Amino acid sequence: MEGLPTTTTTASKSDRRSRSKPTQTSKPSIFMAFFSCVAWLYVAGRLWQDAENRIVLANLLKKNLGQRPMVLSVEDKLAVLGCKDLERRIVEAEMDLTLAKSQGYLKNNLQPRVSSSGPFLAVIGVYTGFGSRLKRNQFRGSWMPKVDALRKLEERGIVIRFVIGRSPNKGDSLDRNIDQESRVTQDFLILEGHEEAQEELPKKAKFFFSTAVRNWDAEFYVKVDDNIDLDLEGLIGFLEKRRGQASAYIGCMKSGDVIAEEGKPWYEPDWWKFGDQKSYFRHAGTSLFILSKNLAQYININSASLKTYAHDDVSVGSWMMGIQATYIDDNRLCCSSIRQDKVCSLA
Secondary structure (H helix, E strand, C coil): HHHHHHHHHHHHHHHHHHHHHHHHHHHHHHHHHHHHHHHHHHHHHHHHHHHHHHHHHHHHHHHHHCCCCCCHHHHHHHHHHHHHHHHHHHHHHHHHHHHHHHCCCCCHCCCCCCCCCEEEEEEEEECCCCCCCCHHHHHHCCCCCHHHHHHHHCCCCEEEEEEEECCCCCCCHHHHHHHHHHHHHCCCEEEEEECCCCCHHHHHHHHHHHHHHHHHEEEEEEECCCCCCEEHHHHHHHHCCCCCCCEEEEEEEEECCCCCCCCCEEEEHHHHHHHCCCCCCCCCEEEEEEEEEHHHHHHHHHHCCCCCCCCCHHHHHHHHHCCCEEEEEEEHHCCCCCCCCEEEEEE
């Protein structure tokens, strides 16, 4: 009987200890549950806010749906701007331009022919300058006919003109002197759009061939420097034998080194474009070279896009490279040659 209380007392202490332990282990769980609730509330709030934003945006889009500008097609825009007629005229102009090119000329640049007596054998352009009047007079007294004889030569199909541009100060005494000389001698081709200067010689080639092919219908167009004497009859015979030869690029062909040192004679500013060997491509020398009609027409049509180099002969040679011109190398046109049957010599 006395042992029972003792047992009961021991059991009650043990029960108190066992009941106190769950109270201590439940605190972290409550803490985690609290933070879980906070996180859930935060996520739910964000989702609700995003849903509200989507609803607001959807309502705005619906409200402005009828106010959005319509997407116009190209046809609609042309109709709105009243450009239908302009579009038609542009297409017609492009067709006219294509037709003009196929016929060998540009309609807007076509000028009345100087003569309507039929095609000439050759137009010979002698490059000259403002300070070369004495040299021109020497030519007129030697191989180049004067006024009346010049007209008779044209009846044989040969046109000869001194070729010159305009002064940088247009209308000054240089221009007036040339105009006066031209009225008396009637043997000038004045390039109105070209500025006469040594550094502009490559561009002068463009102007000469373009102007000559527009003014005279000839089989050949000949460029001659004013530092040579020409065997005119020999040149006429030379060209007579080549009548009907299209795409002919004729001259004393050469290549040579490209001068890359500034200040030296024949310096080429674009020397780096000629490769590591720094050699010019094959081209006709500058003193005298000849182009057939279709090659001169090519220069006329494409003059705005043709690249020029420091020298006119190199420039013309570069224009001939991509058009399947027939290169004709004839040493009778090498003016510095000692051959007896050559058609030109250095003056």
